Amino acid sequence: DFNLSTDWSPGPASPAGSSSRDPGGTLAYMAPERLRVIAEPELAPPPCPAARHRADLYALGLILREAITGVPPDVPPPDDSLRSGRSLAARLASERSSGDPCDRPRLASVPPGLRVILRRCLAPAPAERYANASQLAEDLDRWRAGRPLAHTRSPLLVNVGRWLRGHRKAFTAATLSVGIGGMCTVAAAHIHAGRSDLSDRALEKYIGLAHDLDFGARAFWSYDPRDSRGRPGNPSHAERLFTAYDLLDDTTSDFWNHEDLIRLKEPDASDARAWIIEQALVYGIEAARPENAPFREDRERAYKVLNRIRQDCRLSVLDGIARLLGSQLGLPGEPQHSPPERESPPWLEDYLEGVLAEVLRPQEAEAIGFDPSSIGHASAVTRYKAAISARPDLYWPWYRLGAISYRNGDFETADRSYARCLDRRPGDVAVLLGRGSCAFYLGRDEDAIRWYRRVVEKAPRWPVGWRDLALLGARTGRPELVEQGLARLNRAGTPDGRRAIRDLNGHLALAPDLKLNPFVQVAFADHPGFDLGDAPDELDELGTQGMLADEYLARGDLHEAIRLYNRILELEPGHLATRFNRAVTYQRQGEIAKATEDYRQFVADPNVELLIERKPTGLISFLVLSGEEALSGKPKEAIRLVEEASVMADRTGRYRGEVQYALARACVSAARQDPSMLTKAARALESARASHPGYIERRFYTDPALADHRAELAGLIGGVDF
Template identity: 35%
Template structure:
């Protein structure tokens, strides 16, 4: 506890009126008196100008302004001359003089008031007995409670603001379920609660309760907690950000950033916020000030003048409503012509009207202003607030060494800063002209030139906001009224504009019709190119019969696609009508597809051996394309062609350089072409590029399609299906895409969904052979035998290749029917072996080789596989079958095939299609161990273990292969013994039978078998 706090609590314990003394180290509790229950007959109305409380407040205000009035001027105005009140008033002057450092003499007061000598003498002697510190605690605002204290039912949670003799807290009201309220506590008794009650309005903060504490030393006012922040806080936030608001939405954003966090966001009422959000910033400010003007007018009609209007006394609630606060300096009167008004209690100089400044500066000649004058002074202050809110600049006090309030007020009044300076400031601002006229009326130096009532100000503000003529302020020049006139005469203006539009439409109708025709033709051509049945655009073949580099028709197919848009002949093909007329995103998708065809075409030409003429054609095309968009993959292909030409002694033809301005290529197109470049041999790298395309362009058609092809090669069927669905969403009538999705769903075991896709594809094109074939497979799997026969007849009718029909029949016979009755009633038929002359494609040859292998006709199977690999050396599936068959026949030629497969960059794709292909690593590891190459065997075994964990298959076998490699290496390097033991422990944990079958007889563990044997593995 601080010394000041301890001293204060000790002093609280000495007060006889304190029924619950504070405990040391705990929050204080202040008993309160609810003034609502005091009878009106117990004393005079504190609001009356002749009441004791009003006179004390006026005397204190005069001393605060720097004046030194004597109490004799106030004694004659007291409505009830109770002796105790007279003595207290005299003593109050003594305390005020002492607080100002004047060292008043008690003898002087006894001489001035001889009839009160006895009472004053006892009071002054008691005053002298108290220490100066204890005395200041009676008048110093430091006696105010602090956060954490309890005062009546209120628990003070957070300080919201403070003044010279008052503080405002956010509090919880314990007797009403701890609701949040605002409690204002001051050391002076003011008429504020009664004036608030009298001037009750939707834009004036409402008083919920008022009372006193500490034997009347503290005045309490309970107000509702409305959230939000004061206008001064909102304007300060705007100045901090340094951004000029453009709309009411910006104003509400500033308000939300500084609003009280305790106010629940879910309770925000919408009407006021919706009004403000839909307005420009000047209109939103005008709307708020108009509501405040209505509140001022309402208070004026009920005999209340605010007296201290400024941004810090205006609350913007969380729901966007402006509210007037702090009626501490307000004055009230009962009748419109009342003459017993109290003197001007002061205010904020920067917002004072000129006549109020003169009154403060000449306080010795001060006269009591009338109610109308006070109201017009409030209108002036509200105009200054409006100007500050519009410009963001606050009115500053003059930089001078003025010591007193009177001197500062005299300087302001003499310079006319609050009047003429405001007009000059307004003329240089960016405030709309209509609002300038309103502000000119508000800030007129002569009060007679201002609005007579705040309701007039509110009316003009609403008129300006609605685009109507101003009723009280001077209208701006005609050029500024033109926009407002147009809004008012909107029907006539609309008719004129409509006539112009009709004429313009008639003049341009032909042009628009022509453009619509071009667009429709371009879309029809794109649909014909991409969605027709015999299109070669979409290639989605089964793994194994697609060669990345040696497609016979690659150049022919790409050339055909490029000729559709004359890309090979026209360097400005992007400006063609059938390209330029396409809407986005189709135009960009067509452009990137044509760039892909250029890359494929030039790569196919470059791969032609000993063909410099083809290389020169590719080089010329790349130069033509890169003059417009220098994409990285095209540059790489150009460098490769130049190297080939240099090796053969050829050179590209000399061409006259054309001054082309290279357009910066789109990054997503760059990523797409990088994916196409990497796709033949590095599928996973290509997938990374396609994913980058989709991050930049989530709905890219070709980004999704290329990603689906790569995902299919990597065995990710769910991703493949999702990408194909995205493609179909953009081109729902593309039967090729639906057929591919059906095949993917079939491989995932989703037969009903696959059948649905086949049905949709055949509804679009009943003659689509691929969809018919897919439907046959699905129905066979679902056991729909009758439909399978009809589909097979339909496929025979549609296909042009008899080998495909025979291959389909063979595969249908090899499929296991899902009909259990048929499976029990009929034995599995023997598949017919395709004739050799029917093997006119790679897939048919592979199927024939598989049939021969299953019949144990191994030499014939090897012959078919040899022919297939001779036609397509990179047919990995055929390589795998041949290697396994050679290993079965114990032929050393298998070692070459296993070595080829392990080193091939597309092995990961093969494993994704055939999970047992992980055994390739095991076979290659065994071959290397036989050749006594343990280090190379370790590397291969480790790669195999990574692939096994990736697809979660053959884990035990992969660990055992690595253990064998470590075992052989340990013969020369004992450091590998612990590693071999660790791998064998993993094998035992995954599949102990592997050790039981192979470990004891494995020569790679000779000499160290007992040292690496798992502890739990028992030798038989």
């Protein structure tokens, strides 16, 4: 299927929960750039005709390889979910973007000249393939006729052999000896060059993943246990990494000796292993958190990845989280495999213990057997310094020390750490940004501007760099910097750019002491779209703070959101919308007691029904409190709260399914004293399914509140498909 009748561009936006339209084509025969469009349609640029043509030549190369070997491309079938198809496309794209497509045992008998043609058809980079099909056809004809290839360099040994056959009588035995010796020398040089090329590709792959600003390798790590902030990252970022290094593939076994890791030189090899294991550890912690209980497939992937790493190397720091995930998945015990012979280096244990100290919450530390007194930023700093003492040549311990020191306000240490990172990776844009921020807080304004300018020079499409440069210009009284940043962000016209503009505007609105040139104020006012959403004309300071706080909440910056919500409630304690938003933020932080108190004040307010008519999401407060009352052994109060929410849900037409499901949970709690309440619970579940198809299926089999009566309830409602 050459995808001739379907455009590359992704389909139009689909309703929530539904699949986008079929992108066309067959995954097994797609080029890596085409697969990346399917895996990440939101990042996909429209292809030019030449790109489409070379993607077709890649597919033709796969068919040629299949014709030669009799074996089709090895592609596992996806399930029916959209996410599965995208994950499979990402995995195939990663596999086809690295390695040698002709380096397979079944191609060993293929003549070298034909292997060269095949290798060019299947080159990962489109520019390295044939420009058009006529070139491929000509080279195939030339190979059949025993003539030199016109559009691809034939292997040296093939060309020399062909020349010798045509001049056999003109050469003596001595000439042949010299020729053979020369060929051996050249062959050895080619082997060495091939190995160097593979090493370069392995390094390019690692650097590309680790330092890609769009990949999210650093964004996935956004935890701050000091204030219980738990901003989750995007699991697809970690899954892309695991796919790239075959940790989700059952066909490979030894992660430590993965071909793209052993080809790296030191210290890159150690750095890459440390980073991959770090990401697996953080992914496992995130998957094990209670809020992710409905996502069993994420827990299964995390468990699989951790155990793949553990079977290759003794890493005690991974044992606790792997056991916790196994328990959550209901698995009988540890996977059966022989104990690994490889001992982990002490610096790696120190580094990973620093990771745990930085990201774990106290209750999570106890659950995995990690000393709760060893979590927190001070312990993390100690462990990172221990890793650096053993391996000062590594990148990631320095980076983590710099990042955590920056958050702690130790800008001198952060700046020194970032400087060591740049010794290893001079073009690392995230670290350049970090040095600029450190310079600003250390009072070195000109140095800060210099670092920020390097950021926007190296990553001109990254909105964060332009936003921070503009903000620095405002803080230092440099209106030209503000104008440059604002103009570039507006010109980008992307969602990230618009968010950066709103963020910048909010910072300026809340900083009246900034001495801005009037020219800058006019520039801000004249730029279209430069306001906080659809703000009314009379938006005052309180409204500005509220909109900025909501923006922080939407971005996941919970600490800043709480700070602003606190300021609003100090000025206006009866601001109901702010109290509800603060409760939601506390809940996401894991501060359940504070969230519950805010929810109680919200529910008890006499104006709550008026607010819920305008903001139906406020119904969540009733459902959360109902769950708390059920856990406290007060089922009647739990039912009362849900029934009150049910009246408002019917009035607004929103959250009916969620409310009925919460009623079922409350009735199950009451059934401990009155078994007849199970019938009412079953009716509520049926109503939930009718109001919100698919909702209970996603929760029914993982909800601990239903554990004691799950089988009976499933029978009463005729079964639940999971």
